[in-house]
Amino acid sequence: MIDKIEKFTDSTYFTNALKATLSAVFPVLLFSYLGYFEIGFNIALGAFLTYPSDIPSSLKHKIKGILFTAFLVSSINLLINLFYPYPWLFYPFFILLLFVLSMISVYGQRATIVSFSALLAVSLSFSHMHTGLEMIKYATLILSGGLFYLVISLIFHYTRPNRYAELQVAECIKLTSKYLKLRGDLWKIGADKKAIIEKQLHLQVELNTIHHNIRRVLIGKQFNSITSNQNRKMLIAFISLVEILELALSTAFDHDKLHKKFDDHPKVLSTYQNLAYNLASTLKQLSKNINNRTNYVSKHNLFKDLNALELAIAAYENDLGATAASEGVFMLTTMLEYAEKQIEKIKVIERTFTTATNTYDFKGKDKDLEKFLTPQYYPLSTFVQNLSFSSTIFRHSLRLTITIIIGGIIGKLLPFQNIYWILMTIIIIMRPGYGLTKQRSIQRALGTILGGVIAFSILSLTQNQILLSTLAITCMLLGLSFTQTNYTVSATFVTMYIVFLYGILTPNFVHVIQFRIIDTLTGALLAFLANHFLWPSWEYIKAPEYLEKAIAANRDYLNEIFAFYRNKGEVTISYRLARKNAFIEIGNLMASFQRMSQEPKSKQIKMTQVYKLTELNHSLLSSIASLGTYIQSHKTTPLSEAFTIVAKKSIKNLEEAIGYLKNEVYAQQNPITNEELANRFTELKNIRERELKEGNLIDEESFTLKMQEAQLVIEQLIWLTNLSERILKNTKLLML
Numbered sequence: 001m002i003d004k005i006e007k008f009t010d011s012t013y014f015t016n017a018l019k020a021t022l023s024a025v026f027p028v029l030l031f032s033y034l035g036y037f038e039i040g041f042n043i044a045l046g047a048f049l050t051y052p053s054d055i056p057s058s059l060k061h062k063i064k065g066i067l068f069t070a071f072l073v074s075s076i077n078l079l080i081n082l083f084y085p086y087p088w089l090f091y092p093f094f095i096l097l098l099f100v101l102s103m104i105s106v107y108g109q110r111a112t113i114v115s116f117s118a119l120l121a122v123s124l125s126f127s128h129m130h131t132g133l134e135m136i137k138y139a140t141l142i143l144s145g146g147l148f149y150l151v152i153s154l155i156f157h158y159t160r161p162n163r164y165a166e167l168q169v170a171e172c173i174k175l176t177s178k179y180l181k182l183r184g185d186l187w188k189i190g191a192d193k194k195a196i197i198e199k200q201l202h203l204q205v206e207l208n209t210i211h212h213n214i215r216r217v218l219i220g221k222q223f224n225s226i227t228s229n230q231n232r233k234m235l236i237a238f239i240s241l242v243e244i245l246e247l248a249l250s251t252a253f254d255h256d257k258l259h260k261k262f263d264d265h266p267k268v269l270s271t272y273q274n275l276a277y278n279l280a281s282t283l284k285q286l287s288k289n290i291n292n293r294t295n296y297v298s299k300h301n302l303f304k305d306l307n308a309l310e311l312a313i314a315a316y317e318n319d320l321g322a323t324a325a326s327e328g329v330f331m332l333t334t335m336l337e338y339a340e341k342q343i344e345k346i347k348v349i350e351r352t353f354t355t356a357t358n359t360y361d362f363k364g365k366d367k368d369l370e371k372f373l374t375p376q377y378y379p380l381s382t383f384v385q386n387l388s389f390s391s392t393i394f395r396h397s398l399r400l401t402i403t404i405i406i407g408g409i410i411g412k413l414l415p416f417q418n419i420y421w422i423l424m425t426i427i428i429i430m431r432p433g434y435g436l437t438k439q440r441s442i443q444r445a446l447g448t449i450l451g452g453v454i455a456f457s458i459l460s461l462t463q464n465q466i467l468l469s470t471l472a473i474t475c476m477l478l479g480l481s482f483t484q485t486n487y488t489v490s491a492t493f494v495t496m497y498i499v500f501l502y503g504i505l506t507p508n509f510v511h512v513i514q515f516r517i518i519d520t521l522t523g524a525l526l527a528f529l530a531n532h533f534l535w536p537s538w539e540y541i542k543a544p545e546y547l548e549k550a551i552a553a554n555r556d557y558l559n560e561i562f563a564f565y566r567n568k569g570e571v572t573i574s575y576r577l578a579r580k581n582a583f584i585e586i587g588n589l590m591a592s593f594q595r596m597s598q599e600p601k602s603k604q605i606k607m608t609q610v611y612k613l614t615e616l617n618h619s620l621l622s623s624i625a626s627l628g629t630y631i632q633s634h635k636t637t638p639l640s641e642a643f644t645i646v647a648k649k650s651i652k653n654l655e656e657a658i659g660y661l662k663n664e665v666y667a668q669q670n671p672i673t674n675e676e677l678a679n680r681f682t683e684l685k686n687i688r689e690r691e692l693k694e695g696n697l698i699d700e701e702s703f704t705l706k707m708q709e710a711q712l713v714i715e716q717l718i719w720l721t722n723l724s725e726r727i728l729k730n731t732k733l734l735m736l
Contacts, residue, residue: 012167016054017480019156023047023149025473042138046145047152049073049121052113054153061110061216066153069114070146073121074139076101080125081135098122098404102397106386116427123404123423162234165217169234169241170290172210173349176241177283179203180342183248184276187269201590201618207245208587214238233352240345240352246579247341249625261328265319271312272335275305279342286349296354302343309336392542395535396432403430403530407523421516425523426530434531434538435598440487441528447491448520454492455499465504472500495520539596540605544735546585546592547610548661550617551727553578553585554624555654558720561628562647579625586621589614609734613727620723627720647717653724657731 024044031040053069054062076097083090101119105112121142130138182203185196215238262268278300289296313332317325386394407426411419429440458471479493498516560578593614596607 011481012164013484014477014481015156015164016051017477017483019054019149019152020048020051020480021473021477023051023145023152024476027145027148039141042141043145043148045124046070046074046142047149048145049117049124049142050146050149051153052117053110054149055110055113059157062153062157063150065110065114066146066150069117070143070150072114072118073146074143076118076121077125077142078135078139080122081130081138084129085131094122095401095405098401099397102400103383103386103393105396106382106391106393119400119427120424123420123427126420126423127418165214165234166290168210168214168217169237170287172207172214172238172241173283173287173290175203175207175210176244177280177287179207179245180248180276180283181280184273184280187273187276189263189266189269197615197618201586201614202594204583204618205587205591205594208584211238211242211583237349237352240348244342244345245583246625247338247345247629249622261331265316268312268316268332271309272332272339275302275309275339278302278305279339279346282346283349286353290353296350298350302346306336306339306343309339389535392432392537395537396430399530399534400426400430402534403526406530407526410522410526418515418519421519422523422526425520426527429524429527430531432537433595433598434536434600434603435595437527437531439598441524443488444491444524445521447488448495448517450488451492451495452499452517455496459499468500468504472497472504475500536603538603538605539592539599540603540607540610543592543596543606543610544661546589547613547617547731547734548658550582550585550589550614551654551657551661551731553582554617554620555651555658557582557621557628558624558647558651558654561624562651564628575628579628582621582624586614586618589617606734609730613730613734616723616727616730620720620727623720623723627717650721650724653721653728657724657728660728660731660735663735 024047027043027047028037028040031037031043050066050070050073053065055065079097080090080094083093098119101115101122105115128138179200182196182200185191186193279302282298282300282302285299286296288294309332313329313336316332317329319325320328385391388394403426404423407422408419411422425444429437429444431437431440459468462468475493475497479490479497482490482493502516557578560572560575564572564575593607593611596604596610
């Protein structure tokens with residue numbers, strides 16, 4: 001229990017909540033002591049509205065983001081107070097303001113967070129209207145709160161400058177460990193391959209997100225503070241983790257074929273599976289040590305496990321005989337080589353966190369790293385291009401604006417005490433997707449009811465101001481800590497915080513809280529209904545777009561491998577960027593499928609087909625990565641016409657699938673027949689055989705191994721071609 005509490009209090013979520021709580025509580029306590037509670041409360045409100053913009057990024061972007069948000073929320077408050085006395089001017093301005101603030105989400109994650117803070121500022125402006133100098137004073141206090149939060153955030157940053165990055169790298173290590181564990185599960189006799197692959201796809205979504213966060217923090221710091229040894233170590237670890245994932249993805253086999261070959265030899269399977277599990281366990285242990293800041297001592301001897309696999313392979317060969325076992329031995333040897341490479345990369349990560357100094361050479365890997373970051377660029381053209389019903393953000397902005405207006409009208413017509421609470425609930429709950437909005441509506445309602453019951457029970461037992469103040473601060477801290485991980489728990493603590501706050505400030509708090517609960521439930525219901533009936537963004541509408549991007553990313557990655565095979569030399573930045581983009585787009589496609597699964601059954605149109613294409617694209621990425629890894633790590637033959645034709649066949653299949661998704665007619669020029677394709681594969685095998693015989697003399701055993709290697713590469717190309725054809729076939733079915 002103590003370990004769990006320590007882990008929780010050391011987490012990023014708790015740290016962010018602590019920053020927000022300190023920046024909100026300190027001004028209230030200080031100015032209350034001086035007899036100016038309202039000033040302290042307004043400063044706290046400014047800090048609270050600014051803190052969401054403190055997202056993972058370099059220090060420079062952190063400061064810019066927080067400053068911009070602080071000035072924006074205070075300006076919004078001032079403008080609303082200025083226009084409010086003039087209804088004929090205020091209402092058009094109010095509607096336009098809501099829509100524009102919602103639309104700025106088109107500029108990415110940071111803009112989405114800033115949009116959220118700004119919209120909250122709009123709703124809270126209605127809690128107290130001001131005129132004359134009072135409104136300037138109020139806006140200034142809001143700005144002061146934002147600036148105060150910036151100071152608190154910078155103190156935390158300089159107190160523990162690398163802790164956030166450490167925790168993110170530790171989480172990345174843990175997720176990578178899970179991915180390797182799932183690969184080990186595939187070697188179980190009777191393993192549910194479909195379920196395991198689905199779990200891998202879900203993990204890919206999480207890994208994409210955390211890779212993005214780490215890039216923004218570490219790569220930005222790498223260029224701002226090149227002398228930071230700790231930052232450099234974490235960057236080395238991160239690059240190794242990306243390579244581990246790529247290697248795991250690229251070393252793919254037909255596990256059905258493997259089990260047919262090795263199920264009668266369980267010793268081989270169990271020995272490799274034990275090695276795979278220990279690779280995962282080593283990473284998991286390392287993640288725990290980084291989290292707990294304890295010294296790392298490996299519990300597993302990976303080289304001993306590697307030796308055990310070598311002995312198992314030798315025993316397998318002895319049992320069957322060299323000739324009968326040759327194909328199986330080559331497959332197992334390939335897995336042995338894979339494990340050796342993974343151990344090498346794991347040892348690099350171990351050294352980065354256990355040695356006092358770092359002597360690891362990047363070997364040019366840090367060159368042009370900044371290109372892997374999404375550029376901070378906000379052109380007006382992006383905003384204008386999204387002013388269309390084809391844009392999810394446009395529909396969401398329109399939906400949110402109308403829902404807030406309806407909420408305001410209902411609040412005016414019916415005897416609600418505070419309209420702004422309805423508006424705030426709508427803003428907090430509503431999301432572009434139906435599934436998340438529905439989930440949040442239910443969780444918010446449950447949390448409100450549960451928190452209300454608990455808090456009222458406590459208030460009925462005590463009215464001690466010190467105790468209630470302590471409980472209120474604790475609930476605020478916990479409520480903010482659980483926002484990203486468990487929204488029901490978060491809503492429960494936030495409700496308790498509000499009840500305790502009113503219990504301290506208002507004698508007739510029961511009457512006030514009853515209205516708060518009604519306001520919350522009303523806002524949640526409006527948000528849920530709006531997402532269902534007002535231009536809903538059902539995922540089946542967006543699925544072709546995500547599929548198009550995923551297929552295009554795989555095509556571009558294959559093109560880069562084709563170019564690398566042709567030109568050889570160093571791996572280019574464009575190759576690495578294409579690889580990164582392919583990983584991201586497959587993750588985005590899986591995230592789209594996840595959202596579809598949360599929608600009403602009637603809206604899960606062709607869901608099976610979408611999942612099939614998601615799985616096929618993931619397999620295609622694995623096949624492409626496998627081919628790329630092989631070309632990089634082996635001396636390959638010069639590019640032949642046969643290889644060119646085979647590769648272009650797959651590329652053309654993918655381009656035709658993209659054409660169907662765009663509703664464009666695409667006809668392959670001079671399409672290659674299956675018979676001609678088979679001849680090309682035979683030609684590739686003959687080329688390899690001729691080159692081996694014409695080269696240096698080698699013994700018969702070496703010649704056989706080289707030819708088996710060539711056959712496996714050809715089988716990889718056959719699989720690649722088949723996957724591209726199945727993607728094309730299933731895309732046609734989807735678009736019927």
